[in-house]
Amino acid sequence: MxxxxxxxxxxxxxxxxxxxxxxxxxxxxxxxxxxxxxxxxxxxxxxxxxxxxxxxxxxxxxxxxxxxxxxxxxxxxxxxxxAEIVAGVPELLRDVRAEGDSVSLVTSSPHHWIDVVLDRFGLEDDFDAIVSAADVEAGKPAPDVYQRAARLAGEDPSDCIAIEDSTNGASAAKAAGAFTIGFTGVHDGIDRSIPDVVAEDVDELRELLLERV
Missing domain, CATH: 1.10.150 (DNA polymerase; domain 1)
Incomplete structure (x- = not known):
């Protein structure tokens, strides 16, 4: 898994x-x-x-x-x-879970903001675990949130795939040891030298993600 x-x-x-x-x-x-x-x-x-x-x-x-x-x-x-939902991403993550793989939300946002998003867009049941920067000693670009998420998933970070849109986020994921997909489908604000691969849109993200899970 x-x-x-x-x-x-x-x-x-x-x-x-x-x-x-x-x-x-x-x-x-x-x-x-x-x-x-x-x-x-x-x-x-x-x-x-x-x-x-x-x-x-x-x-x-x-x-x-x-x-x-x-x-x-x-x-x-x-x-x-x-904020609006990124069309196609929730469906992609549901497809990943349907294949038996776990999906965790790993974010710098505090839990009360996360709860608003989950409730507003009906995502309450779409994640196996939720990790906020509020749960760890240091937020992104430190690796703490990704290390915690990997532990909760019961996986070594090297067996995890991270999806990130920012330089600080990608730096955190890479520092933890996760394979990192940079996503520029919403905005292109990531240093492309940091993630392992970059997905320009949701279709490319789907292709890159499903070939690795």
Whole structure:
């Protein structure tokens, strides 16, 4: 059996463009008003760790509590209203499970955001395990979330297939030892030198995934 470990943002739901807009227009101008921070720098990271990253690299102008309030407000709007399901991906993952392989959700989003997505799009029964960055010591690009997901699946990370859309996420999966598919079907924001292969759309993702499970 193979364990498929799937990211949420940019793979299951098309949320990354909304995050970039909120970050560039509403959040980062408040946190680092004198800096032009490319949202790609933090794409895929756990939002509670983004504050430390910005403070260490640019110097934060607001408190951690204020920062978290901004992110929570954006998350409620994005996951509750703006994000859309990536057509064809849930069906693909269901086909993988139908073949007897496990599918886990591995994401930097906290559980209360994950729950909104699962409920809104009817995905509550589609994953064998769910791992959030909130469950581990360090979020992506550290390998912790993928290592935990592999343990929960009862597999060595080298026997797992990760699907990621971001550089930080792909770095985490590769550091854990998983075969990594970079997915650019929603947005092309990944360093293509990191994943083992890249799928440009859902059809290509299906082909690459099913030939390995």
């Amino acid at each position: 193979t364990a498929v470990l799937c990211d949420m943002d940019g793979v299951i739901v098309s949320s990354e463009a909304h995050w970039k807009r909120h970050e560039s227009q509403d959040i980062y101008p408040e946190v680092v008003p004198e800096e032009d921070v490319p949202p790609e720098e933090t794409t895929g990271m756990y939002y509670r760790e983004i504050y430390d990253y910005l403070d260490d690299n640019y110097g934060a102008a607001i408190s951690r509590e204020q920062f978290l309030e901004l992110f929570e407000a954006a998350g409620r709007q994005i996951y509750g209203e703006e």
